[in-house]
Amino acid sequence: MQWPYELQIGWRYTRAGRSGRRNGFISFISGVSMLGIALGVAALIIVLSVMNGFQKEVRDRMLSVISHVEVYQSQGEALPDWQATAAQARLNPQVVGAAPFIAAQALIARGDDMRGAIVRGISPTEEATVTDLAAQLRDTTLAQLVPGGWGIVLGGELARGLGLRLGDKVTIVAPGGQVTPAGVVPRLKQLTLVGTFEAGHYEYDNGLALIHVEDAARLFRVEGPTGVQLRLKDAQEARAVADELQVRLGPTVRLSDWTRTNRNWFQAVQIEKRLMFIILTLIVAVAAFNLVSTLVMTVTDKQADIAILRTLGASPRSIMAIFMVQGAASGVIGTLAGMVLGLAVAFNIGVIVPAIERALHMSFLPSSIYLISRMPSDPQSGDIVPIVLISLALAFVATIYPSWRASRVQPAEALRYE
Template identity: 70%
Template structure:
């Protein structure tokens, strides 16, 4: 024993020796077979957890980014629904918040879009193109000539690609807008109709908006729906992830007559569903780690049975039951730590290079996991987050440690006299 190792507690030295020089079925090796299986199981479970949660985070980020390209970080609406008489003053007051970088007025109304016998429900959004490009990214991606066509009095519209496909219209065609609030006549309430020119199409990458959204100039929208003022104001923040806290600040400063609605509340159902899915996947995959961790019980029980004579000799030489217990805790904890670290490296390696690994597998199998004609996202996204990785690591280590308690306690209870009787 060298000078360095002699300074270490003998429980640590013996436990490490048992781990790397185990004996199963008469075979000697660097590590016992069962310990290796337990270590591999822990590593695969940890890696699977990291990879799956990273991919789920990646999909969530992709959908969120596409959603935020269309919706504003925060919307300001009036409590009565009539809009704001002095929308410029409201925009100026909102911009006083340091987190707000841009603001734009808008009109939002439900309507029907018709062409021939085809009719679809739509959300008509009246915008000021110059200001709207500062608030949402997808309007900035529209060709300049399409944005330029949205002028006051032109009654030009830009349709989502899915909506245009459902109506069977192309650029240059005309569609009919049916406003829900109509005119009162002796024959009853008649809906108001307006012929509109299709100036362009957009593809935001989010089906819900591509299938329902219609853009037009804000003044044209006010004339069609007979609104005296815009419906509200859309805001863009420096950091969209801080929308909830900034919304609370704005609600306190703008007063009770203004409804402040951030993007997380507008899509609350979707985000809640994603969180539930992540929790369930975490629980299910954690069971894999638990099964692998508790394989350590079998490993240590077999080791204790095989080392009964060694334990008896150590007890005879003065080792306490606590020291004997420490030896096998070290052995089990070593397997758990090595398995967790191996899974951590494996999981991060795959999660950080999934954009290379998945295409290679697709080429090898001649298949496509995310066909472009079916899914909006054609590549496998991944977003490893420390908030997921740390709990996985700690839970794996805790399970491995708990699994060592019973076999270690059993080893500490061995009677030296009985153990040496048949040796």
């Protein structure tokens, strides 16, 4: 196959230039530009993959404790028939599990220590079909929650903060007091700690308490479960499923999915990712625009060649194409090398980081401080493709001005002193 001569000459200029002091220096600058692009692209891929990994790790730990969708009464009262509501919800093929719940804020006290927490009344059997945590604890810790037993299961951090051990008594101060001749007094109930859990998510480990749903109904004075938790086949479809179920179940109930409940956290993560993307893209931009200086020096060095090509009939457009091919080739090589390097590190970060920690005798994520003690990574095509395209676009833009300058070279002027 006969390639256009512009492509052949541009590629030859990219590979050549290593003989002589001046050509060798130009080649060195070109190599530095390609290396800068490669390192910038690799850094972008690695950083965004690690951020995706942390986000996925936190999301998975969060979804091990909470359901994908919650259905509850608009007035905060008990559902008239939670089984019927769950049956209607199961008509959606995405719904694979349903469980009743009662949730309310309360104070948990032991002696003079008092902590605020979300007290969730659950049915251990049905709850195991909704959350991974309940499925793990169904036959052990949650089996201790029996109707009328007034047992309570606390997050590990909350139990340690109150200095509790299994069998200790804790007091729940329920919202809404009792009206007595002496005035309004808070409603108190003493419960026995029958177990703890470690979800790996500080918000729940430090602020969630589980009791049996029938005990919760008596404690908070409601006639039954105030809502139904739903588990879906695909957690990413929670918002769409919630909107569809809202239409099916009618305006008497409200639905909330996990993406809306934790909207602020996910928005903060997305903003952080965008800022990191912009900052690291500037590194790629600096490296890409180093190609400008490389091509300007190449154009100056190749003026005689340009003049000869012009006298042989090459048009200014062809001259411009030759040097754009040279610059674009450097950008493509640097981008592809950076993509390969970035993916190699991102997919093997679980091996690379421990090796660095052993070599430096230190730990980047001490397990005594951080709940996530390993460096997670989750490369996603939605991040990698834009990175590659932006890098190629910046490299292409950087070639325009030097190539235009090359097309303006006058043959007579260039050959006057040759």
